[in-house]
Amino acid sequence: MSLTSVTQSPRSTGTGTATRGLRRAATVAALTAAAVLAGAGAAFAHVTVHPDSYPQGASDGTLTFRVPNEEDKADTTQVDVFFPAAQPIASVLVAPLPGWTSTVKTVKLAKPIVTDDGNITDAVSEVLWTGGKIAPGQYQDFTVAFGQLPTGVDQLVFKALQTYSDGNVVRWIDETVKGQPEPDHPAPVLTLTAPVPDGGDSAAPSAAPSAAASAAPNTSAAATAAKPSDSTARGLGIAALVVAVLALAAAGLGLVRARSRQ
Known part of the structure; x- marks a missing residue:
């Protein structure tokens, strides 16, 4: 033994x-x-802008604001995107979206924007979408076409308000500070890179969602990545x-x- x-x-x-x-x-x-x-x-759940970068002064491009529903029992019923007042964008056209009604608001500029076609005295202050809904577990793309982006700055911050059917309002307005943790509700940020030389192509990067995808009905948020960082x-x-x-x-x-x- x-x-x-x-x-x-x-x-x-x-x-x-x-x-x-x-x-x-x-x-x-x-x-x-x-x-x-x-x-x-966590990154996927944020309201984001696509593409996430453009050259300064880029013209005739699009911006798509992707809005996910983070609630379990309430629909998103209103989306309000505020355009930066200090770096004005003169005009936008809103892509039609079934079930949603859009309203573009403008503001008088203290200093007109000088262009080859004359001075522009008004700029976009916000775009409001109402009437539709984003159900739990889904997202929606809201797309606008712009005439020209500003120059002399390295980013544009688009603060946004997301209203739910239960009355809750999520304020995507916090600005990310370099070297500090990302805030809980960061505002969508568009990075502006160096201007394209004359004769160059200032079109948007290929990361922008297609117009057909932007106008499509609500899609499951698990179907696609919100940003390149999410894919990484x-x-x-x-x-x-x-x-x-x-x-x-x-x-x-x-x-x-x-x-x-x-």
Whole structure:
């Protein structure tokens, strides 16, 4: 009996060590993947503008504001996007959207915008969409075409209000400060890059949703990424899952080898 006990002890220890290693690898990999994917989900839930960059002074382009519904039991019934007053955009045209009514509001400029076609004294202050609804678990794209973007600035901040059928209003107005954590309700930001030289193409990047997609009925928010950063986060999450599988396979191989020594 004593010999049997001594013989079984190392076998049991080897198997137990491999099993514990397997569990640790699975736990670490799962937590890593969950953390990365949770970050992607948080970014996806924000109101965003697409594309997220344009050259300064770009003309005849479009801006699409993507609005997800974050509530479980209420519909989004109104979306109000405010245009930056300090960097005015003279005019916009709103893409038609079934079920929604749009209203463009303007403001008198203290300093007219000088163009080749004359001075512009009014600029867009906000665009309001009402009458439709975005159900829980869905999003909607709201698209406008602009005449020309301003120059001399590196970004445009579009603050937005999202109203729900239960009366709740989410204020997407917080500005992100470099070096600090992203606020809970960041305002959509359009980055303005260096102006395109004369003769260059100032068209929007290909990231802008198509006009057909923008005018389509509400779509499941899980169907597409809101921003390139979300796609990157999802890619990292997938990579973490791959690491988990490899870790499990390696630990499992160790377990098999431990058992084969029995």
